[in-house]
Amino acid sequence: MTDGLSAAGLADAVKRIHDRVDNLRDALDAADRVMGDGDTGMTIASVVAAWNGVIAADSPDVATLLQRMGRETRRATGSSLGSVLAIGLTAAGKSGGSPVQMLDAAATAITERSGAVAGDKTILDSLLAVRDALARQRSAVDAAQQALDDFRSREAKVGRARIYGAKSIGHDDPGMLAALLLLRTAQA
Amino acid sequence: MKKLINDPAHYVDEALEGLCGAFAGYDKRGRVIARAGGPSPGKVGVVTGGGFGHLPVFAGYVANGMLGACAVGDVFAGPPVDVCHQAIRAADGGAGVVCVLGNYGGDRMSFAQACEEFEDDGGATATVIVADDVASAPPTERAKRRGVAGMVFAFKTAGAAADAGASLDNVQWVARHTADRTRSIGVALSPCLIPGAAAPGFSVPGGEMELGMGIHGEPGVERRALPRADAVARAMVERLLADRESHGGRVAMLVNSLGATPLEELLILYRAAAALLAAAGVEIGIRYVGHYATSMEMAGCSVSLCDLDPEIESLLMQPTDCPFWPR
Numbered sequence: 168m169t170d171g172l173s174a175a176g177l178a179d180a181v182k183r184i185h186d187r188v189d190n191l192r193d194a195l196d197a198a199d200r201v202m203g204d205g206d207t208g209m210t211i212a213s214v215v216a217a218w219n220g221v222i223a224a225d226s227p228d229v230a231t232l233l234q235r236m237g238r239e240t241r242r243a244t245g246s247s248l249g250s251v252l253a254i255g256l257t258a259a260g261k262s263g264g265s266p267v268q269m270l271d272a273a274a275t276a277i278t279e280r281s282g283a284v285a286g287d288k289t290i291l292d293s294l295l296a297v298r299d300a301l302a303r304q305r306s307a308v309d310a311a312q313q314a315l316d317d318f319r320s321r322e323a324k325v326g327r328a329r330i331y332g333a334k335s336i337g338h339d340d341p342g343m344l345a346a347l348l349l350l351r352t353a354q355a
Numbered sequence: 356m357k358k359l360i361n362d363p364a365h366y367v368d369e370a371l372e373g374l375c376g377a378f379a380g381y382d383k384r385g386r387v388i389a390r391a392g393g394p395s396p397g398k399v400g401v402v403t404g405g406g407f408g409h410l411p412v413f414a415g416y417v418a419n420g421m422l423g424a425c426a427v428g429d430v431f432a433g434p435p436v437d438v439c440h441q442a443i444r445a446a447d448g449g450a451g452v453v454c455v456l457g458n459y460g461g462d463r464m465s466f467a468q469a470c471e472e473f474e475d476d477g478g479a480t481a482t483v484i485v486a487d488d489v490a491s492a493p494p495t496e497r498a499k500r501r502g503v504a505g506m507v508f509a510f511k512t513a514g515a516a517a518d519a520g521a522s523l524d525n526v527q528w529v530a531r532h533t534a535d536r537t538r539s540i541g542v543a544l545s546p547c548l549i550p551g552a553a554a555p556g557f558s559v560p561g562g563e564m565e566l567g568m569g570i571h572g573e574p575g576v577e578r579r580a581l582p583r584a585d586a587v588a589r590a591m592v593e594r595l596l597a598d599r600e601s602h603g604g605r606v607a608m609l610v611n612s613l614g615a616t617p618l619e620e621l622l623i624l625y626r627a628a629a630a631l632l633a634a635a636g637v638e639i640g641i642r643y644v645g646h647y648a649t650s651m652e653m654a655g656c657s658v659s660l661c662d663l664d665p666e667i668e669s670l671l672m673q674p675t676d677c678p679f680w681p682r
Contacts, residue, residue: 193553196552196553199556200554200555200556200557202574203571204431204556204557204571205549205552205555205556206432206549206552206556209551241435241436241437242435242437243435244428244429244433244435245404245426245428245432245434245435245461245462245465246428246429246432246433247433247461247464248461249461250433250436250461250464250465250468251464254464254468280464280467281460282460282463325460327501327569327571329499330491330492330573330574331574
């Protein structure tokens, strides 16, 4: 994601992710088996399939495409991570503007609707790290990796991983890992 | 784990189609299970929803005298917003809809969005979150507890109140009041496998049990060698009683199988739990023993206590034609 983000570029990124979704699914399911029920990869796979369905249509502007992706994510799953992605994509699309402005809108909506706040060790923390990186012209992928590394040693504060308390230290949050793998695959 | 299934992708829909075929009273529209007779005009509807794999929770409790409709997700994953919205519409008799939900992030977010959209179209909703699992957070953080088997008490009382003609506010109060007085704890002996998944998300080593494990394999408060049934019952009942603010009194007790544990073992648990309650001066007003909230083939059980008052007891005893609720 750069200031030059175009609808065609976004569609290409979704295609790349869709082509490699099997690897993503297996890695995320495995990560989610550590403290979850092992289905984060299946959730992401269904979301990516939904995205792939909308990019095949005409190519609207980025904001419209993001809103469509949000709508299809909403249709595809009601899992916690899927809901957060749907809320974020819809808010980003409705906001429009620069990637940083759209990420701000997404973070605000997710915070309002999910009950998660910055520092809880969720995908919101990845999103905020990416936002800060883009604001300083840095790499989104590096920022997502850095956020994953930074939060590995912290306790999860929300959702089912919260119940593990100190046992969640040392483990990656599957949603944060999903953010990294999606971004990395989009650029590959 | 061996499963009698055709295709993981068809697991949920084929099971729901079987539910509607095997029992009268259910109507399946996509992933919404609604009353075959539709909503009662002028009466409040009670709706729930959640991931699949817990039958009879959630969809099994759609019936006259209980739920009006249920939104069904994939296995252990909440239903999408649109399905929640359709369920709310299916239960709306014009007097509003009360959503009674277990405390899970996806379910809460999807229903919050669906309620907002339903209200934008002029409908009325209220929501009650059930958080009864004492193992999932201390009393000081009760609102963070997850919802487990005890949510069936709130389904029953809210549904009975709604069908008796109570207002939206009253039905919400009944559900809230019931949920506030309900506590549950579970023990898991062996895991379950999500159809299509490569491996279970958790394990319970041979000869061990996990006290307080959640219905998706969330960690409990203690893992130890599996003791005799009486000691398991004691560990569970003591934690439930310690969590109550009151002493003595009269309760409804639910001894629930997580799926694989048979009625024989539930009855051995019931026997011990009932003796412990009697010794603590707690009277059992209503008893439920069987499969209410399960996790597919997970072995284990849960015990739920609902502190009765005359209103809750009367609502629990109202007749319903639900095939999964005792007459």
